[in-house]
Each structure stands twice: as structure tokens, then as C-alpha cells.
Amino acid sequence: MNVPPHVSPADFAAALRAFAEVVGADWLFTSDEDLELYRDSYSVLWGEADEPRAAAAVAPASAEEVAALVRIANRYRIPVYPISTGKNLGYGGAAPAVAGSVVLDLKRMNRVIEIDERNGYVVVEPGVSYFDLYNYIQEKGLKLWIDCPSPGWGSLIGNALDGGVGVTLAPYRNHFDAQCGMEVVLPDGRVLRTGMGAMPGAKTWQQFRPGFGPRIDGLFKQSNFGVVTKMGFWLMPQPESHATGVLTVPRFHDIIPLVDIIGRLEQGKIVQGLWTLSSPTTGTRGDAAHFGGPPAIDPAIRVILEDPAGADMTKLEAAAQAAGLPFWSCEFQLYGPARFIEAQWECIREAVSAIPGAQFTLNPVRALPLPAEDVARMFDPGPLGIPSLRTFSLGPMYTYEDQEVVGHIFFSPVIPRTGEAAIEAMDVFARIGRKYKLPGPPLQFPSAIFERAFLFAMGLPVTRSPEVNAKVRAIFRELVAVAAERGWGEYRTAPAFYELIMGTYSYNDHALRDFLETIKDAVDPNGIMSVGRYAIRARAAKAAG
Numbered sequence: 001m002n003v004p005p006h007v008s009p010a011d012f013a014a015a016l017r018a019f020a021e022v023v024g025a026d027w028l029f030t031s032d033e034d035l036e037l038y039r040d041s042y043s044v045l046w047g048e049a050d051e052p053r054a055a056a057a058v059a060p061a062s063a064e065e066v067a068a069l070v071r072i073a074n075r076y077r078i079p080v081y082p083i084s085t086g087k088n089l090g091y092g093g094a095a096p097a098v099a100g101s102v103v104l105d106l107k108r109m110n111r112v113i114e115i116d117e118r119n120g121y122v123v124v125e126p127g128v129s130y131f132d133l134y135n136y137i138q139e140k141g142l143k144l145w146i147d148c149p150s151p152g153w154g155s156l157i158g159n160a161l162d163g164g165v166g167v168t169l170a171p172y173r174n175h176f177d178a179q180c181g182m183e184v185v186l187p188d189g190r191v192l193r194t195g196m197g198a199m200p201g202a203k204t205w206q207q208f209r210p211g212f213g214p215r216i217d218g219l220f221k222q223s224n225f226g227v228v229t230k231m232g233f234w235l236m237p238q239p240e241s242h243a244t245g246v247l248t249v250p251r252f253h254d255i256i257p258l259v260d261i262i263g264r265l266e267q268g269k270i271v272q273g274l275w276t277l278s279s280p281t282t283g284t285r286g287d288a289a290h291f292g293g294p295p296a297i298d299p300a301i302r303v304i305l306e307d308p309a310g311a312d313m314t315k316l317e318a319a320a321q322a323a324g325l326p327f328w329s330c331e332f333q334l335y336g337p338a339r340f341i342e343a344q345w346e347c348i349r350e351a352v353s354a355i356p357g358a359q360f361t362l363n364p365v366r367a368l369p370l371p372a373e374d375v376a377r378m379f380d381p382g383p384l385g386i387p388s389l390r391t392f393s394l395g396p397m398y399t400y401e402d403q404e405v406v407g408h409i410f411f412s413p414v415i416p417r418t419g420e421a422a423i424e425a426m427d428v429f430a431r432i433g434r435k436y437k438l439p440g441p442p443l444q445f446p447s448a449i450f451e452r453a454f455l456f457a458m459g460l461p462v463t464r465s466p467e468v469n470a471k472v473r474a475i476f477r478e479l480v481a482v483a484a485e486r487g488w489g490e491y492r493t494a495p496a497f498y499e500l501i502m503g504t505y506s507y508n509d510h511a512l513r514d515f516l517e518t519i520k521d522a523v524d525p526n527g528i529m530s531v532g533r534y535a536i537r538a539r540a541a542k543a544a545g
Helices: 009-023 032-038 063-076 130-140 156-161 217-223 252-267 299-305 313-322 338-352 372-377 419-435 466-485 495-504 507-523 539-543
Strands: 056-058 080-083 102-105 112-116 121-124 179-185 191-193 227-234 241-249 275-278 328-336 359-362 407-411 413-416 453-455 458-462
Touching (some): 009 056, 009 063, 063 102, 063 179, 063 227, 080 227, 130 156, 156 217, 156 227, 179 217, 217 227, 241 252, 241 338, 252 313, 252 419, 328 338, 407 466, 413 419, 419 453, 507 539
Parallel strands (some): 056 102, 080 102
Antiparallel strands (some): 112 121, 121 227, 275 328, 407 458, 413 453
């Protein structure tokens, strides 16, 4: 049996017996077969000595059981690692950050505690998935939307705590920012409620975020200082109508004024839904392409895109113009009454018309909800608040270095929301991609999923070959170093790189990390909670090795 670090086999056996008394023997998992489910199937350390494997897993059914388990863990100094549903693919899955931890699997805590259509909020437990909440809302006929990531099988709480994002209106896309009020089991087993929830019988727990005194909700992001057992979320009222609008601009460097103009429109709340940037030079975005079919690319353009030295943007722009294609395309998600959508689009059109050659198409404004048959034809219904697993239908994975690709890890730097930064990032990361022959699209674009910054996410291939995975880890380290030199930091990463990424946040001799570890020492002196997650540990635990 795998035993937690610095814990004797006798103490571990005693802790397991105590865990079983709390949850029942059926919900304590120690067999090799059961613990396979708590490996990260996308681990870039798969099968290696450094792969973090759980020593056991335990699945409580209530906050009271969580509190009892945490008190036992403290007694025996057992490291526990809470997960909600373990669907965090590309960022760690269900595996702990440190080998020998006991996974605290909260999947049984799957109740929708409260939902309020009038005030637009919901309170859920960690095991509630996006599918669960969507179905609950549909069954009750509520005119509320959820904002879901892709794929939609994960937990609302788990996704929010790890910094996940979605695709609807800006106030709901950043899932942690959309939360209001949480219940947390602290490392000593005491239960805390944040914000207005600290008042017994509070009537505005999910309506007023600040509460009284310092706002501490952010400390529980990523679960270093406690186990979140309930969380409130603000939900989006179902809009009357929806439409997509597409604008195009003809030249490569038009991205600079384009991003500036859209940024001002977003800051003024004229653009509220997600907008996506793409280039028509890379082919169509029809269903055939989405479901694994090859994109239709002009042969003259394909030669430029596939140049081993990299695509020359001057040549690509000329080839696009010869083919009658614009260089950039932006698709906007528009919500609200029909006249509001039309007014939004007119404002966008008026502002972007300052770029010579800009063209605009507002697609039909459609009343919501759409007919089920229309939703079924959509590749991604996420912009309509509908979770799906359709991202898995993108087609087969690539091979890399003659090895089958079984998954990916995300490199996720945040870059400035400017056209100049987008051009620089596309060039810098494309050069590294070509250098190592990474699989991926010929051009990769930043995402405007955040309101005032771009996300430039890249998926690096994961295989079952230790040699190939070691190469991928080295490429990842190079990407991080190159990004850090330019002041671009990652907002989220896989466990194999927690220490690496925290090391780049080193202002004033790592003042941020030292502050977080000071808090860790105060609230978790035995260092049992989410050990190693995002490179935060109690100093006593670090000293012990």
C-alpha cells in the first residue's frame, strides 16, 4: 500500500479505519483498481517515479462528514486533496499534487441546495455538474442560464475554484468572479461561511458579496486553505433573443486598431458577449471542419501556411486578397431584446468602420429558446447556456514523435489585450511550435474570454512514452521562460508545473508565495490541506521534505 509521506503505516491504517467509520466502508477506496480512477489520465509524468499517485480516496456525503474526515486527517497528519468531480483534464484531473495524499472525492455531495429565479442565483454542492444544474433548471421550467465551459461534464464549484471560464456574457464568464458566498471546512474541521453567510439566518448571502470586514473568498480559490462544501453563483436571466454578428477586416495589421476599438466597446459595456478572433485564410468553420473534416484552404494559401520557416504574413495577406478573403474575422455573441441587439450591432459597425475595408454581417435575430432540432445542429451550444461534450467530437488525436497522443496539458499565458501583443505572441509561440514540430493549427489566435486581457492557450501533447513526455516537459519549461521574459504569466497550470509557475511570480524575493505560506502556517499548521497545490505548503511540511 502507498503510504503518505512522513506517516507511519500504523497511523495510516488507523486513519483509514477512522475514515471508514465516518463514510462507511463502501466509500473508502484503497485497492489498486479503485485508485486507478484517481490518476490523471493526461499526466505528463504517467508511469514515472514522480507521477503523483493517491494513497487512498474517500467520498463523504455531507459537509459534516467532510469536517469529521478533516479532523481525523489532522490527528494523524494525513495529507488530503479535495476534488469535486475530477474532470479537470489538461490541468491535473483527479490526481493529487503530491504522491501519497488521500483524495477527498466530493462527488456524492451533488445537491442543488437553493435556486432563486427572482434574484438569479443558485447554491450548489461540489458534486453538481453543469449537466446536473442545466437539467434541474429545465425540469423546473426556470428562465435562467448557466455559463458552462467545454466540455460541460465538470463541477461548477471545481471549475470556479480552478479559475475556469465560459462563453456567455462577461459578468458570468469568469466563474470564480460569478460566485457569491461559500461554505468552507477549514483545516481544523471548523465550518466557515463567507460574506453575509457569516450572519446566522442571513437573507442576502447570495446577493451581496462583500459581507462585513475583509473579503476572504479569494483565499479559498484552489482549496489551499479549506474544503468548499457549498457555493452560490449568480445566474444569467434567459435573454429574449440571440444573434451572431460577423465582421471582417482585410489586412494583417488591422488587428491593432480592431482590438483597440473592440476593447473600448467592451469597457463601455456595448460589447457584452464573447467575441472570437479567427482568420479566413485558415479555412472554413462549418460543421464538417468542427467534426473532424479537413478545412477548405486555398492551395496558394496552404503553401504559405505550411512553409517550414513559418508563414510570411505579408505573403499571406497578398494571397488572401488574391483569393478574395479578408485576413481577420470576428464573431460576436449578442443577447437581449431584438432592438437592443440591433442597436449593439449598429454601434459596433459604426466604431469598426474606421478601419478601411471592414465589412459586417448581422445574422438573423432569433427568439429564445431555440427549437431543439436547431440546438442539435449546433457544434457548440455553450453560447446558449447549454452544456455538451461535443468538443470530444473534434476528431482523432495526433501522433507525436511516433507516439500516440492520449491527451494534452495546457500552457495558458495571459497576454495584454492589444493587437501588438497578439502579433508578438503568435510569432513567438509559433516559432517554438515549429522548432519542436508540435501538432496544432497553422495559425493560433488569442482568446478574448477574459474582459481586459487575452488568453493564449496552447495544448501540448501527452503520450505514454516517458521519453517523449520528458521532451514535452522541457518544451513546456521553455515556453514558460520565453513568456516570463516578456511579462506574460500563466493563470493556471498542471500539477507537474506548479513550482515552475509559482517561481515566475517572484516580485520582491517571492513576497506573494511567502505571504501565502504565512497564512498556510496559521490556518493549516500540520500542512494537511491540498498539499503542494499551486506550490503552496506549510513551512513545517517543507522543512520535513
